[in-house]
Structures are given as C-alpha cells and as structure tokens.
Amino acid sequence: MGEESIERADIPAERELPVLYRDEELVAINKPHGLLVHRSMIASDASEFAVQLLRDQLGQRVYPVHRLDRKTGGVLLFALNERMNSLMQQQFAEGKVQKTYRAIVRGYTPDDLEIDYPLRREDGVVQEAFTRLKTLRRTEVNLPFGKHPTSRYSLVELQPTTGRLHQLRKHMAHVFHPIIGDRPHGCNKQNKLFKEQFGMDTMLLHAQRIQFQHPVTGHEIRVSAPCQAEFERMLAVLFAD
Template sequence: MLYQDEHIVAIDKPPGLLVHRSPIDKKETRFAVQTLRDQLGKHVFPAHRLDRPTSGVLLFTFDGKTAAKLGEQMMSKRVYKEYHAIVRGFMYGCGMVDYPLKYRFDKIADKHRRQQQAPQPASTFYQVRKRFELPYAVGKYQSARYSLITLNPTTGRKHQLRRHLVHLRHPIIGDTTHGDGKQNKFVQREFNFHNLALSCTQMGFYHPVSGKWMTVSANMHTNMVNTLNRWREYEL
C-alpha cells in the first residue's frame, strides 16, 4: 500500500497483474480490484488504468463519484504522471513526442467498441537519466546500448508510451507487442529480465475531496532495479 485515507487508496501494481477482469485472459483469476477489495474488506473503484505488463502507482477510490472526479482531472490534463523506462539505444537530453495515435483494436477486448479511424492527439515529454553500453553483440550491433529515461504523458492513449518510443526508434525493453525481439531475448538470456521495463513511479493530483495537491510515488519494479544495478559498471 502506497497511500490510503477514507476516500482513496493507492497501490504499487506488480507487472503482469490485470487491473480488473478482462476478456483478454478469461482464465486469469487474480486482479488488482479483487485483491485490494479482499484485503480491505470493501469495494474499490479504479480511477485509471495501467496496462497489464506495466507496474507502478495505481489509484483507487471507495465510491464511483470520487472515481469520476479523478477521471475528470485526467481528462482535463490536471494529473501529473511520471514513468521510468529502459529503452534500446542512446537517447539524449529531453524533448516532446507530439505524434497522434490511431486506436488499435483488440479482437477480443474491443469487439463492442465503435471503430474510430481518425488518429487521436497524443503527446509525451521525455528526459534521459542514464546511458549504458554493454560489451555484448546483439543483432547487427557490436555492443548493446540502452537508456534509462523518464516519461510524462499529457494524454492517455492505448499503449501511448510504448508506441511513442517505437516512433522515436527507441522501443522499451521487454515490449513484446511493439518492441525489438532480439533485444528482448538478449536481456532475458543474459540478465533474467522477463518484464516490460516500464513503471509508473509518480502521480500528482488534486485530492477529489479536500482539493489539496498530493503526490504518490513508487520505486521502479524490482526486476528493473536489479538489472540497472548489474549495469552500473557500463554506465557512461
């Protein structure tokens, strides 16, 4: 538990956990909503979503009205979100990706969703924190290069961060949908890294009842931290 009061509760979602029951995996029996409800002994309402492979700050409320208030903040871009990601290649400095994204429909999860053709506006700020060069040949490259970056999305499109990094040609490590298969296999084999290297490490928002600005933070998930620790000697 990262934070709890009588109106909201925030947890550190592990990678691989679905937020709620989904047709994407009908056999799955563990969900963040159900687990938290059983732990607290009361109903909870997710105020936002994290993709299944993404870890980090996940916010819930104890009633639908409060969840709706937080949802309104997110729609009006008043919520601050920060993610940490490990990506392929060297990135430099900071910048913004302003690249509209077309909604990608899932045959199962989105079968009842209205087909939208026009790309939706999407923007993400990024800043490079560290760079690493490992003495391993991967694919056509003689060394393995990676960057640790922070990401601040101002919109919330499906797979936005993953798709924006692919647009920059720096896919997130462990992304099996949009990423680099050779790099993913390399970090699995050499560093036992089997997750998506993406964690929501901070959320800032106005408390839906008190109106006060508050921030909830979490660490990168353990698999990311352990891998980065093993790369210390290769940091530039």
C-alpha cells in the same frame, strides 16, 4: 516457461498489494508487473486482478480511476466510493493529473525530447498524443548485438500529457527507442537477448509517480512508487558504474 507465467512471478506470493497512500476516499498501490487491473476477455489466462485483490485486502469496494497495462508496474490509484471515482476520472480526462514513468529503452536517447505523434485506436479514430522525455542515464554494455560489439541503453523519464492506449510504448517505438521487454511494440530481438542473457522477461516500464489536487480537501497529493525487484535488478546490471 511461458511469457505470462514468468511475468506473474512479480506478484507477491501472499497477495498483499503494497499500499502507497490512503485516506478516507482514495488509495494507491504499487501494482506488480503482470497483474491485470480488472477482468478482461483478452486475457482469459488470468485468475487474479488488482481490483479483486485490493477489495479483499481492504474489505470494501474499490474503483480504479485510471489504468495501467498488465505488463506495467507502479502507482495505481483507486477511489473508495462512486463520487470520488467520478471526480478523479474527470481530472484524468481533463489532463489535470501529472503522471511520471521510468523506462529502460534501447539506444542512446537525446537529453530531452517532445514526442507529438497521433495514435490510431482500434476503431480507426486518430487521437492526438503527446509525451515528454528526459534522459536520466545512459550505458554501454559489453554485450554484442547484431553487427555491433556492444549494446547501448538509456534510462528515461516519461511524462504523457494525454492518456492513449499503450501511448508510451508506441511513442518510444516511433522514435526508435523501444522499451525493453515490450511486446508487440518493442524489439523482439532485444527482448530475446534479455531473456537469454539475464533471464529477464518483464517489460521495463514503471509508473513512478502521480500528482494531483485532491478533489475534496484541495491538497496537492503526490504519490511515488519504488521500482519493483526485476526493474531494480536490471538497473543494477545495466547501470552498475
């Protein structure tokens, strides 16, 4: 079975997207791994998209105010009208939305780390990029890898203060702790190991929480998403103790 068909197994069979938060102008869902946010020419194999599914589910037009990679699961926020879409996109652009992710990565990461490493866009423009890392747990698994008799992994919390394309994936690869299941920025040998040993072919990156001030009410909004089944399964396998 190919990579994309395995990843799409996380998409609910009934096509109901889990709603985490909703008011008159905003709605947040827990996006499954493998689901595109919207139609893309570079993913012609996809036939379903979060925008389309949520529109049909709610019976009204929805506007994604930010993006998640196809392989990333977790909190995805939509506006329910053009005005709110503009206001929320402005907050994202100004760095006023706090985003928190969880990831399982190769190796033992430091307790805390600040990754200040500019990233180059496809058009050659170099942009500043900054990520804060906090290690939540570490594990050593009785699984030989290369010359090593065991394998080491870390569960980390990541907070990007900029929103560059594939920022977390590229930053973790830059510090030699690639996210498990990431292609092409991760470790292909580790990805193959997880597929062979655990039948796992999902990128272990989860958008856990977003926090922002509601543009209309002024209230502090905090939306969290539980990890999805495959992420939870790998947490149980790797961090059993």
